[in-house]
Structure formats: structure tokens, C-alpha cells
Amino acid sequence: MRHSRLALGAVGVAGAVAVAELVVRTGLVDAEAVPPASTVLRRAAEMSVDGAYLAQVGQTVRVWFGGLLLATAAAVLLGLVLSSAPWLNRAARLVVEVLRPIPALALIPLALVSFSSQSQGRTALVFYACTWPILINTLYALRDVDPVAKETLRSFGFGKVAVLLRVSLPSSAPFVATGVRIAASVGLVVVVSTELIAGGADGVGGFLSQSQTGGGQPDYMLAGAVWAGLLGLVVNAVLTALERRAFRWHLAGTEAAT
Amino acid sequence: MSENMLEIDGLTHSYGDHTVLEKMSLRVPRGELVSIVGPSGCGKSTLLRCIAGLVRPTGGRVVLDGTAIDGVPDELAVVFQDYSRSLLxxxxxxxxxxxxxxxxxxxxxxxxxxxxxxxxxxxxxxxxxxxxxxxxxxxxxxxxxxxxxxxxPSLLLMDEPFGSVDAQTREDLEDLVLRVHRDEGMTILLVTHDIDESVYVGDRVVVLGRDPGGVRAELPVHLPAPRDQTTTRAHPDFVSLRTEVSTLVRGAAAPTKTVVHE
Incomplete structure (x- = not known):
């Protein structure tokens, strides 16, 4: 089952690469503008041992991870506070729904003038973009905590805070983790886009932007994009694996219910 | 120390306009196993929640071991029907x-x-x-x-504890409760909608009425000990008691008036 899924995935990747190669080789697309897939992959392989490029990747990952971590802490805390009283939850709901669809990229100018260092500004944008999916998931998860579980602990004399820590938080954790996983992908897009748009020469986005200017090196540009995509894939895979491990009880419960 | 483990006086509870329990009173001596039966909507669960301190009643009072309940009492435990939701x-x-x-x-x-x-x-x-x-x-x-x-706990509350298990398991668990009651000597209040079960496990059966909820009848159960799933259920006293309880529960939709059988 697992092996056949991996095998099919590999077939899909090979097929996509073959199509990309053919489109260029047959002259359907200008080879000057879009280099063939084999060239892009060779460049990507070269870049994987290029210390300067790896430093750029490191810079991107640092900003992304910092923003994601801050967003997780802030969103879970805010979720707990907003869930503590029904009126507070209702009052906050509209504010959240208005702020949430604002694309983080629309706030780039604001971030540039508000923060002295570029990486601070980028972290702030990642933080902004990542907060919403985590906050929304936290709010819904806390609202749906089983009242019987809460009553059970209360009947054994546990107070409000103890019930929050021992029931509400653990039972919400799988949904919060899903929010974090969604936020991780969103955050990666935001950090690369910010680097790309806001100028500067650092990060994966900075590399992409540099390889596009002055005549352009589309093979390097696309190779950089391949790495950005792989980074996203790895992040998603790691978070999914962590969720499966930590929340085995949750998966077992939902499987038993269906 | 009072001889009664639990004293409920004039207990009244309403959700908005709807009065679930009205001026209900009940005494439970220490060490007794009381079954509480009644038609659905008679306030069985509300009663248990008031005793457990999970719901603050609109009126009246619950005295546990000589102390009026205000919040969740220390010496009490609850077994809920939904075990899968009650366990973490x-x-x-x-x-x-x-x-x-x-x-x-x-x-x-x-x-x-x-x-x-x-x-x-x-x-x-x-x-x-x-x-x-x-x-x-x-x-x-x-x-x-x-x-x-x-x-x-000195008082164990059970809210339809065997409502979601199969018949065989149910009998095993009933016998488990009887054994625990005998060995530990704790006071037990068991809410059930199963009339046979109420007679089989109880030292006394309390029948609640509806609209508004209150005690309609209290029937002491004098069945030979130890109770046994086969012989006790075939005992003539068991059969007549369960018929009496059944009649009371069926008629319990009528306005509450108390009948005490001694």
C-alpha cells in the first residue's frame, strides 16, 4: 500500500519531468526562455553542494521557522483567551474574518517601514500569514471539546484551569497541529514571495530575483524554484509524520468512529 | 455525623421557563444503594448533576454528610453513561x-x-x-x-452507566456494582431507565415523575442476598416489584404526588 503509493508518486514525477523535457526539445517552447528539465535538474544538483546557495536557503528557513513558531504560540494563546468566554469569542469572530483574507503580501510596504531589519519585517509577515489558520483551527477545536470529558474532570474536583490544561488543550492539539501544517506551507510561500518582491539579495527568493535580472539565467531561476518546492514537500512530510506519531490516539478514535 | 449520607430538600431546577425538578425531597442513608428510575424527561440527569455540584439548582438544597453542597464535593465520584467520551x-x-x-x-x-x-x-x-x-x-x-x-468516594453517582453496552456485559457490570457495594460499603445512587435493573441492583427504588419532576414513589427492595442474575430475576417478589415499578413509571407522566410504600 505504502510502497505502491511511493512508486506511483515517483512515476508521476518522472512523467512530469519527461513532459517538461519534451515540450522544450520538440521546439514547442523556446529553449532560450525555458531550459529543458534535464538542464534545470543538473543546475539544481550543482546548487545542492553550493555553500553560498545553501546559506541563502538557511536564511529563508530561519525567517520562516521563526515566524511560524511565534505565530503558533500567539495563535494558541489568543485562541485560549477568546474561547474563555462566549461573548469574547463572538466579538472577535468578525475581526478575525475581516483580517484573515488580507494577503500578507499586501502588507509588505507596511512591514518595510515598520521594521528596521529586513529579516524582522519578513518574520512579521510570515507571523501574520501563519497566525490565521492556526487561530481558526484552535477556536473550532476548543469549541468542540467534548463536554462529557470536561464534566468528568470537574466532577473529580478539578478547577477551570486544570480542565483547560488536562482536557481542552490535549483534545484540541491534533487540530492545532493541522493548522500549523497548513500555516507552514502558507508561511513558506510568504517568505519566498517577500524576498522576491521586496528586493535584497538574500534568501531563496532573493536568489530567484537575482537570477532573473540582467539578461537572466532561467536555468538557475527554475533550479531555485525546484528547491523551494522540495523544501515545502519536506516540511509537509515532517509535520505529517510528527502528527501521526503524536496523535495516534486521535487517528485511532476517528477510524473507530467511521 | 448525620445518619443520612444525603439529604435533598425542596430541590427545584428550571432551564428558562421549563421546570425540570420541583420541590423534590429525598433521604439516602449511609451505605444504601438507591436506584432512580423514571420516564425520559423526568430530570434524572439534572438531579445527579445537582448532587455532583455540576449544576447549581434554582432552589432548595442538597446536604451531603451534614454539609450543604456549594460546588463539587470532595468525597464524590461520577460514572457517566458515555464511557468513550468520559475517558481521555x-x-x-x-x-x-x-x-x-x-x-x-x-x-x-x-x-x-x-x-x-x-x-x-x-x-x-x-x-x-x-x-x-x-x-x-x-x-x-x-x-x-x-x-x-x-x-x-463515600458517594458514588452512576448516570445510566450500562445504557450503551450489550446485554451480557450489562449483567456482568450490574454484578460488579453489587460486589463493590458489598465490599466497599459506599453509598451508591444509580440512575437507570431499565426497570428490571433498578429492582435487581437496588436496596430501594425511587420512581421519579415528570412535568415537573419529583419523587412519585419509593419502594424498598427485600430480595434475598446475594442477588443472582438467574434466581433473583425468577423470584416472585422480583416479578411483582418490577410490575409495580413498571406501572408507576408508565403512569409517571401524570402530575407528581408522593406515595410511600412501607
Whole structure:
């Protein structure tokens, strides 16, 4: 089952690469503008041992991870506070729904003038973009905590805070983790886009932007994009694996219910 | 110390305009096992929640061991019908049972030992390291009973505890409750909608009426001990009692008036 899924995935990747190669080789697309897939992959392989490029990747990952971590802490805390009283939850709901669809990229100018260092500004944008999916998931998860579980602990004399820590938080954790996983992908897009748009020469986005200017090196540009995509894939895979491990009880419960 | 474990005086509770319990009164002597039956909507669960301090009644008072209840009393444990929702799926069976013991103090090792002892007493020795969702429904309800027992309450409340298990398991669990009651001597209030069960386990059956809820009848049960699933249920007194309770429950939709049979 697992092996056949991996095998099919590999077939899909090979097929996509073959199509990309053919489109260029047959002259359907200008080879000057879009280099063939084999060239892009060779460049990507070269870049994987290029210390300067790896430093750029490191810079991107640092900003992304910092923003994601801050967003997780802030969103879970805010979720707990907003869930503590029904009126507070209702009052906050509209504010959240208005702020949430604002694309983080629309706030780039604001971030540039508000923060002295570029990486601070980028972290702030990642933080902004990542907060919403985590906050929304936290709010819904806390609202749906089983009242019987809460009553059970209360009947054994546990107070409000103890019930929050021992029931509400653990039972919400799988949904919060899903929010974090969604936020991780969103955050990666935001950090690369910010680097790309806001100028500067650092990060994966900075590399992409540099390889596009002055005549352009589309093979390097696309190779950089391949790495950005792989980074996203790895992040998603790691978070999914962590969720499966930590929340085995949750998966077992939902499987038993269906 | 009062001779009554529990004294309920003029207990009234309304949700908005709807009065669920009206001026209900009940005495429960120490060590008694009282079955509470009634038609649906008679306020059985509300009554239990008021005693457990989970719901603050609109009027009247509940006195436990000589002290009026204000908040959740210390010496009380509840077994809920929904064992799968009442047990925490991220904790092992042993940690579920040991969790309430944190309120009693003691070291981690002591809590674990007490949990293992309680699990053994309900026939679940060796299941402590499993997770609740790895057990059958009947076993999960045994775990919640073990959790209540480990807490060593002087009053055990059971809210339709066997409503979601199969017939065979139900009989086993009824006998488990009878044994626990005999061995530990704790006072037990068992809410059920099963008339046979109310007679089989109870020292006394309290029938609640509806609209508004209140005590409609109290029937002492004098059946030979120890009770046995086959012989007790065939006993002429059992048969006549269950018929009487059944008639009372069917008629319990009528306005409440108290009949005491002695």
C-alpha cells in the first residue's frame, strides 16, 4: 500500500519531468526562455553542494521557522483567551474574518517601514500569514471539546484551569497541529514571495530575483524554484509524520468512529 | 455525623421557563444503594448533576454528610453513561484511573499502584498500559468504574452507566456494582431507565415523575442476598416489584404526588 503509493508518486514525477523535457526539445517552447528539465535538474544538483546557495536557503528557513513558531504560540494563546468566554469569542469572530483574507503580501510596504531589519519585517509577515489558520483551527477545536470529558474532570474536583490544561488543550492539539501544517506551507510561500518582491539579495527568493535580472539565467531561476518546492514537500512530510506519531490516539478514535 | 449520607430538600431546577425538578425531597442513608428510575424527561440527569455540584439548582438544597453542597464535593465520584467520551484517549488506562488521584496527593508511584489495584478489582489486571480505545465498550466502562473506585468516594453517582453496552456485559457490570457495594460499603445512587435493573441492583427504588419532576414513589427492595442474575430475576417478589415499578413509571407522566410504600 505504502510502497505502491511511493512508486506511483515517483512515476508521476518522472512523467512530469519527461513532459517538461519534451515540450522544450520538440521546439514547442523556446529553449532560450525555458531550459529543458534535464538542464534545470543538473543546475539544481550543482546548487545542492553550493555553500553560498545553501546559506541563502538557511536564511529563508530561519525567517520562516521563526515566524511560524511565534505565530503558533500567539495563535494558541489568543485562541485560549477568546474561547474563555462566549461573548469574547463572538466579538472577535468578525475581526478575525475581516483580517484573515488580507494577503500578507499586501502588507509588505507596511512591514518595510515598520521594521528596521529586513529579516524582522519578513518574520512579521510570515507571523501574520501563519497566525490565521492556526487561530481558526484552535477556536473550532476548543469549541468542540467534548463536554462529557470536561464534566468528568470537574466532577473529580478539578478547577477551570486544570480542565483547560488536562482536557481542552490535549483534545484540541491534533487540530492545532493541522493548522500549523497548513500555516507552514502558507508561511513558506510568504517568505519566498517577500524576498522576491521586496528586493535584497538574500534568501531563496532573493536568489530567484537575482537570477532573473540582467539578461537572466532561467536555468538557475527554475533550479531555485525546484528547491523551494522540495523544501515545502519536506516540511509537509515532517509535520505529517510528527502528527501521526503524536496523535495516534486521535487517528485511532476517528477510524473507530467511521 | 448525620445518619443520612444525603439529604435533598425542596430541590427545584428550571432551564428558562421549563421546570425540570420541583420541590423534590429525598433521604439516602449511609451505605444504601438507591436506584432512580423514571420516564425520559423526568430530570434524572439534572438531579445527579445537582448532587455532583455540576449544576447549581434554582432552589432548595442538597446536604451531603451534614454539609450543604456549594460546588463539587470532595468525597464524590461520577460514572457517566458515555464511557468513550468520559475517558481521555491520549492517556493509558492506568493514567486515566490515576488522574483524579492527583487531587488526593501522594507520589506518582502510589497513584499508579492505587490505579492498578482498582483495575484488578474490576477484572482488568494487565490492561493498564493499553489505551481506552483499544478496549471493548464493556471494558471501557469497567475502566471508568475503576477510576471512580480508586478515588475512594463515600458517594458514588452512576448516570445510566450500562445504557450503551450489550446485554451480557450489562449483567456482568450490574454484578460488579453489587460486589463493590458489598465490599466497599459506599453509598451508591444509580440512575437507570431499565426497570428490571433498578429492582435487581437496588436496596430501594425511587420512581421519579415528570412535568415537573419529583419523587412519585419509593419502594424498598427485600430480595434475598446475594442477588443472582438467574434466581433473583425468577423470584416472585422480583416479578411483582418490577410490575409495580413498571406501572408507576408508565403512569409517571401524570402530575407528581408522593406515595410511600412501607
Amino acid at each position: 484517549p491520549w492517556l493509558t488506562v492506568r493514567d486515566n484511573v490515576a488522574l483524579p488521584l492527583r487531587r488526593r496527593g501522594g507520589s506518582r508511584a502510589e497513584r499508579r499502584a492505587a490505579a492498578e489495584e482498582a483495575l484488578t478489582s474490576v477484572g482488568l489486571d494487565g490492561a493498564g498500559r493499553k489505551y481506552p480505545w483499544q478496549l471493548s465498550g464493556g471494558m471501557q466502562q469497567r475502566v471508568s468504574i475503576a477510576r471512580a473506585l480508586a478515588y475512594r
